[in-house]
Amino acid sequence: MKLCTVGLGYIGLPTSIMFANYDVDVVGVDVKKEAVDMLNSGKIHIEEPGLQEALEKAIEKGKFRASMEPEKADAFIIAVPTPNKEDEYLSCDLSFVMQATENIIPHLEKGNVVIVESTIAPRTMDDYVKPRLEKAGFTIGEDIFLVHCPERVLPGQIMHELIHNNRIVGGITPQCTEKGAEVYATFVKGELIKTDARTAEMSKLMENTFRDVNIALANELTKVCNELGINALEVIEMANKHPRVNLHTPGPGVGGHCLAVDPYFIIAKAPEQAKLISLSRQINKSMPEYVIENVEKLLSKYNGKKITVFGLTYKGNVDDIRESPAMDIYEELNKRPEFEVVAYDPHVKLSFVEQDLEKALTGSDLVLILSDHNEFKNLNSEYFKKMNVKQVFDTKNIVKNHVNELIYVNYGNLYK
Ligand code: SAJ
Numbered sequence: 001m002k003l004c005t006v007g008l009g010y011i012g013l014p015t016s017i018m019f020a021n022y023d024v025d026v027v028g029v030d031v032k033k034e035a036v037d038m039l040n041s042g043k044i045h046i047e048e049p050g051l052q053e054a055l056e057k058a059i060e061k062g063k064f065r066a067s068m069e070p071e072k073a074d075a076f077i078i079a080v081p082t083p084n085k086e087d088e089y090l091s092c093d094l095s096f097v098m099q100a101t102e103n104i105i106p107h108l109e110k111g112n113v114v115i116v117e118s119t120i121a122p123r124t125m126d127d128y129v130k131p132r133l134e135k136a137g138f139t140i141g142e143d144i145f146l147v148h149c150p151e152r153v154l155p156g157q158i159m160h161e162l163i164h165n166n167r168i169v170g171g172i173t174p175q176c177t178e179k180g181a182e183v184y185a186t187f188v189k190g191e192l193i194k195t196d197a198r199t200a201e202m203s204k205l206m207e208n209t210f211r212d213v214n215i216a217l218a219n220e221l222t223k224v225c226n227e228l229g230i231n232a233l234e235v236i237e238m239a240n241k242h243p244r245v246n247l248h249t250p251g252p253g254v255g256g257h258c259l260a261v262d263p264y265f266i267i268a269k270a271p272e273q274a275k276l277i278s279l280s281r282q283i284n285k286s287m288p289e290y291v292i293e294n295v296e297k298l299l300s301k302y303n304g305k306k307i308t309v310f311g312l313t314y315k316g317n318v319d320d321i322r323e324s325p326a327m328d329i330y331e332e333l334n335k336r337p338e339f340e341v342v343a344y345d346p347h348v349k350l351s352f353v354e355q356d357l358e359k360a361l362t363g364s365d366l367v368l369i370l371s372d373h374n375e376f377k378n379l380n381s382e383y384f385k386k387m388n389v390k391q392v393f394d395t396k397n398i399v400k401n402h403v404n405e406l407i408y409v410n411y412g413n414l415y416k
Contacts, residue, residue: 004073006100011151012079020058022187039066047319050159075113091268092121113145121265125197141173147180148197150204166190170200208262214248216280222250226415233412252395253287253325255314260323304365306340311371319347326370361387372396
């Protein structure tokens with residue numbers, strides 16, 4: 001089989017390399033020349049455990065190459081970004097998906113399978129992608145097999161989850177679904193769940209929305225508990241001992257290119273009905289402000305000035321700062337003349353990010369933990385005390401081994 005993937009980002013690249021390592025001839029296409037050149041020279045341009053080694057193996061076998069142009073293949077996978085539009089409801093911007101569709105049309109032949117993996121608003125396959133291919137003269141389900149197979153892998157665990165997760169395969173017709181499932185059967189060990197395109201679109205969106213709504217509940221619980229003088233983290237621990245309760249973890253907000261984006265695709269299509277989803281987004285979006293208010297309170301206790309922000313990424317052990325609440329918090333604090341703000345993040349190699357831990361901590365009044373990187377988990381409060389840090393505000397509850405003299409604050413004791 002020959003595969004052409006369009007989009008070599010966090011999903012398209014690992015997917016391409018996985019197919020290549022299962023003996024599929026893969027050409028991966030991207031519009032970014034630097035990314036294409038880097039990949040062809042054997043280096044990955046994103047951070048993901050296991051991906052570098054997998055790329056080297058694929059190139060050595062002669063099964064993967066990157067290019068700026070699509071070419072003829074048996075199957076095509078579109079894995080390009082679908083950001084929010086800047087309209088009233090932040091609806092789904094399909095321009096990259098439609099451009100990718102446009103770009104592959106000249107290379108399509110009868111019998112090809114076309115798969116969209118990008119997360120898309122409900123009905124996108126039926127209302128946009130299918131009509132465009134029909135306009136190009138193809139009969140879907142006879143000439144071309146069109147499928148939505150949403151990606152559902154967790155950044156940080158992509159190489160494992162690509163193989164072991166089950167996959168939703170949603171065809172426009174049952175024949176499309178069968179052909180799509182055959183493509184993924186190359187390496188997927190999880191179940192291939194067969195359905196139609198609409199159900200696949202909505203299922204994917206609801207998975208991330210479920211998480212977003214539940215995180216909103218945990219974040220709201222934190223605010224309620226701190227108002228009432230109750231330890232929210234203990235409440236979560238207790239409640240989760242019930243066999244049918246699974247409260248999520250509160251934090252500085254919800255980020256990344258999935259949970260903070262996808263729920264709007266549903267809201268935009270049915271704003272009158274999607275009330276809880278909309279409110280949950282608002283609650284999660286209010287968390288950076290909540291963190292900043294509390295930073296102000298903590299520092300005002302002893303006229304503190306220097307803040308060391310620990311972590312800018314949207315979650316731990318990734319280098320992704322897209323839609324990151326940590327970045328929003330850093331930028332907002334940095335605007336305030338009364339504070340001196342230093343960002344420390346071993347995963348983010350940007351010019352303004354300090355890479356030397358000791359320098360970042362020198363003279364720090366407050367360490368503000370915003371991402372749960374493993375590097376931070378290994379630091380205990382004794383270490384911070386040794387570095388003369390006055391206070392630690394741990395929004396991710398990861399610092400262990402507390403020392404009495406050190407003022408350690410997390411969401412459980414913020415009210416004290
Ligand atoms: N977060 C919390 N509390 C929690 C869990 C997460 O505040 O209890 C925050 C994280 O810190 C982060 C955000 O939510 O800012 C999202 O992180 P995540 O680990 O929940 O998920 P993502 O965005 O990295 O990946 C999600 C996954 N979806 C689900 O678990 C349902 C992944 O499987 C999807 O493939 C991915 O979205 C995607 O691409 O849609």
